[in-house]
Structures are given as C-alpha cells and as structure tokens.
Amino acid sequence: MKAVLTVVGKDSVGILAKVSNGCAEFNVNIIEVSQTVLSDMFCMIMVCDITDISCDFGDFADKMKALGDTMGMSIHVMHEDIFNSMHSI
C-alpha cells in the first residue's frame, strides 16, 4: 500500500530532513521524491510505502499535518487510491 505525501510552503533549511525523519519514526518507507522550488515556494511530493506502518494511518496523517504546522508548511498525506481513482480509468 502506498500513500502520497505533499509538502507545500515557504522554502527553508531542513524541510526534507524533518519530513523524512517523521516518516522513519513511523516505519514509513519513502520510495520516490520529487521537489521544486518556484520563487521561494517549496513543493515536494513523496510516494511512500505504508505497508509496515507502525501506527494507524489516520494518526500518521495527523502527526505529519502537525509537523507541517510547526514548520509553517502545509503537509497532506493521502492514500494513493484517491489519485488512482480520480485520474485514471
């Protein structure tokens, strides 16, 4: 099972480090990362494997959102199925 994690906000030092630390804490494996910085706006999309996640998926989403709040970033974690459903037939 995979989840898509997106991070959007003002660029600063250590975003990737903090987010990947957060993932490691809950045994979430990062498979793919793509990121862009456009005029100071940081946008990162991570595809993560959540098969062996160590907590409830909902709690993980909440904790990452809270982590985003402490950094002044907006972090969303959503199960991949919503993207597959919406954008492919």
Add this chain to the structure above:
Amino acid sequence: MYNTHDILETIKMIEEEHLDIRTVTMGISLLDCIDSDIDKACEKVYRKITTCAAELVPVCERIEKKYGIPIINKRIAVTPIAMLASACQTSKVVKFALTLEKAARAMGVNFIGGYSALVGKGFASGDYALIESIPEALSITDHVCSSVNIGSTKAGLNMDAVKMMGKIVRQAAELTADRNCIGAAKLVVFCNAPEDNPFMAGAFHGVGEPDCVINVGVSGPGVVRAALEKAGDMDLSGVAELIKRTAFKITRVGQLVAREAATALGVPFGIVDLSLAPTPAVGDSVAHILEEVGLEQCGACGTTAALAMLNDAVKKGGVMASSHVGGLSGAFIPVTEDAGMIDAARAGTLTIEKLEAMTAVCSVGLDMINIPGDTPPEVISAIIADEAAIGMINSKTTAVRVIPAIGKKVGEELEFGGLLGSGPVMKVNTASPLKFINRAGRIPAPIQSLKN
C-alpha cells in the same frame, strides 16, 4: 509514476474548491421491526438501527483521514415509518419519531430520514395517522426528516394527499415559528420519489432495497466552477465536455468512498448519487456555475438552458465513473443552501416561476424556498400539484420543500444555519386555486405510464 499536476489538482479541489463527500447514508430496513404494540415496535427499531449503524460514524471518520477528503454528513435512512405504523392501529405514531431521534443521537449521525408515507395512489392504514403527526414530530425532534410521496408517472397524482400536504407544510412551520419555521425545512413532498436517495430531507429506505445498504452523495459545484473559470473562453460544446470530465473525477471519489465504507461496514454498496449539491459557503454554489457559463445572475433568461446542459453533462461524466448510479442524480437548486441563489433571490432576478421552469430540467424541485407567512394552505397545495405534474409527465423526480415564514413578509429573511443556510421570503402568486384543490380525488396516470 504519479503526475505532479494531478496530485496538486486533487489537493486544490479539496482544500480550495470545497470538494467533499456530502453524505454517506446507511439505508436500514425496519420491516422486521413491525409489531402491533407500538412500544415493542419502537424498541425493535432502536435496537435494529443502533446495531446496524454502530460503526457508521467511526468508519466514515477513518475514511476521511485515509483519503484526506471530508465527509460532511453521516446519515441514516429507514423504511417509511407509515408501514410500521399501519400495524399498530394507534394515533400516537409520534413515538416512532422520538425513537428515531434517540437512535440518531446515540449514533452521532447528522440526520435520520424515513418518517415518511408513500401515498401516490391512495392512503393505506397508518398513512393518515403518520401524515397528521408530521408537524408535531418535526417540532419535537432535531434530526428526524420527513417525506411524503404523493404521486408518480405510473399512478398519477393523489390530489387528496396534495390537499392534505398544503395544511401539513403550514402546520410544520407554525409549530416551529419560534425556530425560523425549521419544521417545514425538514419536510419534502415528492412525485416519483427514489427509494435509494441519500440526500435529506427526502431520504428513505425503499421496500425493494436490501436489509442494509450504503449510498453516497457527492458534492462539488465549486470544483466545476473553478474548472470553467480556469478554462476561459470556449464554446458550449467545450463547456459541456469540461463539466463532464470534472463530474467524472468528482464521482470517482464518491465511488471510492462508497466501496470502502460498504466493505468496512460489511454491507452492500448501493449507489452513488451524481448530484451537484451546493452549500451556503462562498465558492460552493450551483448558481455561480451558471453565472460562470455566462449569465449575469442566476434567474436571467437562459438559466433553464444553461442548467439543462449542466445537469446532462454531470450525468454523462458521472455515470461512467460509478458502477451503480441512483438516487436523485442531477444538479440541485435549493435556494437557501446556495450563496448565488440567495443573492439572485434577494435581487429579484430569481423568482419562483423561473425556479419552476428550472426544475423541469434538473433534480429535484422547488427546494428550500421561503414563502410569505400568510400563504394559504391551498396555494401551497397548488404549488405541490404544479411541481408534481412536471415530475409525472416528464417521468422524473420532483419535490417541494417550501417554508412558510410565519409572521414574515416578502423581503424579510429566515436563518436556518448550517447546511440549510438562510434566504429571503420570495413572492408567491396568490390568485386562489381553492376550488381546484378542493375538488381532490386523483389526477389519472398520464399516457407516458403505458409503456408495456
């Protein structure tokens, strides 16, 4: 593997354009709760609902987290209570309403529908008592919703029931006059009522349905409007195509949630209702879609044509996205629940007559319209008859949910709050239809009913 644009588009739809699942509605059959003793029947009803729906709210909350999409309402629809009332032979059927209210509170759902009677061709035992009790039931409960089906394409219109419902709608408003006449906002009068509708106030669990079922209603007028705004100038073929594509995406989310909820709850998946359901929030309005298409304000000449195109495109996009489509499926035009409609009604651009024309080409009918407090019952009955006739002849669902604003006049406002919104009292043509309504009887089924 994933397209960045697609991912950001989905997040934007949810965060900025109000894409949400309007409702996950669990339909529960109460046919096995019928008992000649009303107290025993109520006990069985409470037990059945609280057993079937015990996990409904927690499961929906888990799905919200998993997909990051809000599920605004969790609701329950039950077998029309008139069927249970018929076995009891008592006039105290309001006990059923109190039981439904108790069960709704225990389960933490937003609404429970099914305080209903189906009298399209005539009254069965229990129907009279139930309909008579509707105003009281709606005044002493908060979550219970009521509906009455007074006709169909197959059966024609039961004008005795139409006559009765004019009075009942008024009484429902009068008994809750101190609370913005909210009783009438929880009561809808149908022609061709669907048995699997997840939307309130008209949801009930039809007799042809399984014992327990999950139906889902999506919402997304804001997403459609934003897509049109982004697309800029294009001809109407292009507009229809864009709406179709957007409706597909919206409905796919509904299908995903419906499947997931049904599996988690261990009950069959029923249908996804393809409706564009507005909310009073800015940016979540069906009227604003029509204005984006090119009308100065909703209600202007051209509104009916634009709405017909919108309604058709939503269905075409949605039907491919879901394995089972049902319920009302179309664009909703509830006046007080739609920021654009409220503005148009205040400005006088949108009138009841125009709304009536609009209901011929979309779901559902004259919905959430505040009418003057001194509107006589026979005029309300005649509004119901007109709307039902549109449904009967066009083989579609139509409904009337008007709120007589007791003590208020045209231009004054009623404020319901929440999803029900607020809006101005609209002008009603008061030339008397009294003799027509007092004739009562039945309007025969139209020639369209003879399809065999």
